[in-house]
Amino acid sequence: MRRTLALVGATLAFAACTDPIAPPGLPNTPTVPATNRSVSAVTAQAMLARYVALGTSNSQGVQSAGIFAAGQRAAWPAELARRAGVPFALPLIQDPGCGPPLLPPLVSEIVLVGAFGDDLVTAVMNVCAPLRDGVTLPTNSVAISGAKVRDALRSTPETETARVARKGALYTRVLPPGQTQVTAMLAKNPTFVSVELAANEVLPASTGRVEAMTPFADWQRDYDAVLAAVKSTGARGVLVGLPNNAANFPSIRRAREFYNEWLALLPLGITVSLSCYLSSNYVFVPGYLLTLVSRAPTTATCANVPGAVDYVLTSGDISAINTRMAQMNAHMQARATENGWAYFSLDALYGLPKPSLSLTNILFSSTPFGSNISLDGVHPSAAGQSILATAAVQAINAKYGLAIP
Numbered sequence: 001m002r003r004t005l006a007l008v009g010a011t012l013a014f015a016a017c018t019d020p021i022a023p024p025g026l027p028n029t030p031t032v033p034a035t036n037r038s039v040s041a042v043t044a045q046a047m048l049a050r051y052v053a054l055g056t057s058n059s060q061g062v063q064s065a066g067i068f069a070a071g072q073r074a075a076w077p078a079e080l081a082r083r084a085g086v087p088f089a090l091p092l093i094q095d096p097g098c099g100p101p102l103l104p105p106l107v108s109e110i111v112l113v114g115a116f117g118d119d120l121v122t123a124v125m126n127v128c129a130p131l132r133d134g135v136t137l138p139t140n141s142v143a144i145s146g147a148k149v150r151d152a153l154r155s156t157p158e159t160e161t162a163r164v165a166r167k168g169a170l171y172t173r174v175l176p177p178g179q180t181q182v183t184a185m186l187a188k189n190p191t192f193v194s195v196e197l198a199a200n201e202v203l204p205a206s207t208g209r210v211e212a213m214t215p216f217a218d219w220q221r222d223y224d225a226v227l228a229a230v231k232s233t234g235a236r237g238v239l240v241g242l243p244n245n246a247a248n249f250p251s252i253r254r255a256r257e258f259y260n261e262w263l264a265l266l267p268l269g270i271t272v273s274l275s276c277y278l279s280s281n282y283v284f285v286p287g288y289l290l291t292l293v294s295r296a297p298t299t300a301t302c303a304n305v306p307g308a309v310d311y312v313l314t315s316g317d318i319s320a321i322n323t324r325m326a327q328m329n330a331h332m333q334a335r336a337t338e339n340g341w342a343y344f345s346l347d348a349l350y351g352l353p354k355p356s357l358s359l360t361n362i363l364f365s366s367t368p369f370g371s372n373i374s375l376d377g378v379h380p381s382a383a384g385q386s387i388l389a390t391a392a393v394q395a396i397n398a399k400y401g402l403a404i405p
Helices: 034-047 069-074 076-084 120-124 149-154 157-163 165-172 181-187 199-207 216-232 255-259 262-268 274-278 285-295 315-339 359-364 382-400
Strands: 051-055 192-196 236-241 252-254 270-272 282-284 298-300 342-345
Touching: 051 076, 051 181, 069 076, 069 382, 076 382, 149 181, 149 216, 157 165, 181 216, 192 216, 199 315, 216 315, 236 315, 236 382, 252 255, 255 274, 255 282, 262 270, 262 285, 262 359, 282 285, 282 315, 285 298, 285 359, 315 342, 342 382
Parallel strands: 051 192, 192 236, 236 342, 270 298
Antiparallel strands: 252 282
16 A cells, blocks of 8 residues: 655754754752752763764654654754753754654554564655755764664665665765764764664564574674774763563553454454454554554454564563563673763663553554654654653763763
8 A cells, every 4th residue: 555645844943954952051950069060060061072872763863763853853862962051963854854754643654564673764765855955974963773783883875775775875864975873973083972772683573573683692792892982982971771671662562452452443344363362472563453454354363473574472572582682781781880881771761651552542643652652653752752861861960970951
């Protein structure tokens, strides 16, 4: 089915195309003695004077499977810079963006499915607008949707264009020719670096193919190489860990929850088998539901097909994902401690209680996964990004004795 696309209206006035974020006034922070507030504020501005963000879609500001200026501005690294009162240039993309964002209702966005487990944005991206006039690459944010840690080390616009043209288009909006995320970071001579490079090693498991996760040893080797590059600059930093429990993810639900919504699915030509009620499986709702809609009339069984992209996860799959995330988190925390860097986890957002499942809301509401998660069921909304920014600030303040608001 053809996807209905709508252009995203420009809602903000832009002071400059490279988007240096104006430092706001820094309010007093009650937790810091009055005699230390001005010193802490100056220290924060000095520490983050040349802040560079390495990372994935969460750091780039993807919302609703699209990359667009408003989402880029809302990304947690940009908000962190605003709170610290430092400039932070962004590679702002002209409207409608790269992969125009999904618009409600989701029932009209059937082709959300596809190569989701690889990268939701490039899976549905059939247009990638140019950068805004005046952008000079690299900017302070070199995060790229879909990037794995190996990509941060090795992938350039040229290598990605040769491999997958639409991914190459995205890379050219962030990196200069011949540069990787890491070499671009080094070129900026940073004073502070955030590293959020782990989610895409695990995300493919959401399709039901747990074996698609990157082997831990491969991730660890490349992750340590990225950290060695950061350490070589003398910059301070913050490492970003993964959620603690895949079952808490906003769009992963028990099969029994899915069964309880059978009445809402009948008008769509979907019958839900009693096997869903009896199953201990989980379903990744965006992929599973929209696959069913695209195949209607059909019957949902919530059955797992080993090795298949079926968006169904067994309880064993959930345990395997959690074990891998715990292993990666332990490594990141250890490296943060060794290097004297801060650490926080995406669990600050993805571990929050999720709303009760309503397939009617998912198909027809403007906030199908709650106010903190965007329409794709994976990426933060602006409100969710603000939660991550707060977690980052708390970790940085605690580690370095700062008073960033």
